[in-house]
Amino acid sequence: MSEIKKLMRQVCFFKPLSEEALDELLRSSRKVAVKKRGMVVVERQPLEFIYFVKSGTLKLFKQSPDGEECIYQLVFTGGIVGATESLIMESYPFSVQALEETHLIALSAKTFVELARKNRVLYQSCYSCVHSKFNSLLKAHDNLMKKSVEERLAYFLFTLGYKKYFTLPKSRTLADLIGCEPETILRTLSHFRKIGVIQYRDHTCRIVPGKWEDKFGKTEPEAFCAVCPNPYVEVKE
DSSP, X not given: OHHHHHHHTTSTTTTTOOHHHHHHXXXXXXXXXXXXXXXXXXXXXXXXXXXEEEESOEEEEEEOTTSOEEEEEEEOTTOEESHHHHHHOSBOSSEEEESSSEEEEEEEHHHHHXXXXXXXXXXXXXXXXXXXXXXXXXXXXXXXXXXXXXXXXXXXXXXXOSSSEEEOOOHHHHHHHHTSOHHHHXXXXXXXXXXXSEEEETTEEEEOHHHHHHHHOOOOOOOSXXXXXXXXXXXOO
């Protein structure tokens, strides 16, 4: 548990908490293991827990009126889901799915809200983080849109899964995310497969590390929050 507390201390939500308050929050917690493609929450489900990602990757998405999946955010190890939403909402505004086997710490949203209301600094830090995430996301999006379609698609595939298999979203979803036509996505994926940087079939994709690095170099997904340090570390107890 000490390692969990150490990693949680890196997240700006929890920095203002005293040792006693953090212990109180952890006492109301439970461990959750989710298999690849398993659902954690469904949109409009009552917001009962805040999820802290011990290991793995989560996908936050919404369903459009025509049934298309719109990816809202990817959350990696050290990330948190539902904290700011718990302060102003009673239900989840998105669905959450595991992109790989993922281990979570489910924290009581009720306990977190009570702590936030008692601790003004904690309450303010939540909104500071939201503001930082929004600005960081806008900046990352603007920078990404200046790149070629090939570079944009490569970046997104990398964030979905590096050195592991992952489910490839529909071409329309990918096209909407990176700003092009679905046909362009299909042509670019075919090109990536032809030059050997990816392998895929039946909507399952895998990046080929050596050839990928030769083509695109070594990169890491960007942290969405400029307040928090890079959280991509493995947590062990």
